[in-house]
Amino acid sequence: MFLYEFFSKKYYLTGIMIILCIIIFNFACTIPTNADAEISSLSYQVLEVYPHDVKAFTQGLVWKDGLLYEGTGLYGSSSLRKTDLKTGKILQQITLSDNFFGEGITIFKDRIYQLTWKEQTGFVYYLETFQLSETFSYEHEGWGITHDGENLIVSDGTPILRFIDPVSLKEIKQIKVFENEKPVFMINELEYINGKIYANIWQTDLIAVIDSESGKVISWLDLSDILKPDDENGKIDVLNGIAFDPENEHLLITGKLWPKVFRIKIFDNR
Ligand SMILES: [Ca+2]
DSSP: OHHHHHHHHHHHHHHHHHHHHHHHHHHHHHHHHHHHHOOEEEEEEEEEEEEOOTTOOEEEEEEETTEEEEEEOSTTOOEEEEEOTTTOOEEEEEEOOTTOOEEEEEEETTEEEEEESSSOEEEEEETTTOOEEEEEEOSSOOOOEEEOSSSEEEEOSSSEEEEEOTTTOOEEEEEEOEETTEEOOOEEEEEEETTEEEEEETTSSEEEEEETTTOBEEEEEEOTTSSOGGGOOSOOOOEEEEEEETTTTEEEEEETTOSEEEEEEEEEOO
């Protein structure tokens, strides 16, 4: 009887010890995970300001080899253009037919891809000449587009980002964008930068920084004070347009009908 009680007590204590160890181990493991899950707020510094065509309803923005490429929207005034950043001068331009509402653009290898909003039609142009190479179709709205060096990445205003093969133009996979397990809607103009997708959120002055593997929002950049009261001309629309200058890791930022393009440097204060 004494022996039975001894072992019962012994195993009881052992059980308690094991449970305590599991709790302590799990607690120790969850601390860094929770820290990783924190969403940071980025800060920024304006380095330079350039002129922007106040008639350009910016839907796509890309920096390539010292030149700014822009896709503009609205029925009747949609275009694809190449501009000199410092002067804002248009160096090359084509206009879309009046029945197309131009959306995002991206440059992959020697081609420019341009989406349209509700026309379910994408255009592929030769980078040098802007001549049409081919068209493609899709069964969703077209909003923003970028690429990760392998696939095109397309937004359609929902929390879904679609990865599309640039040659076959077929959808490869999707990721869902979320913040603390809640889906993030209105994902608009895009820029893929070092494993992250920077995305304008339509109708806000916010840029979400999204992990391109998981779809998780890892940072926010609030640009609500980048335009000053003097910039207001009564027509300015929303922030939309992110381009990346890899030479110095600066962002070029503008918006629909904005008078300025901003070169900014961002800081993660995490
Ligand atoms: Ca872009």
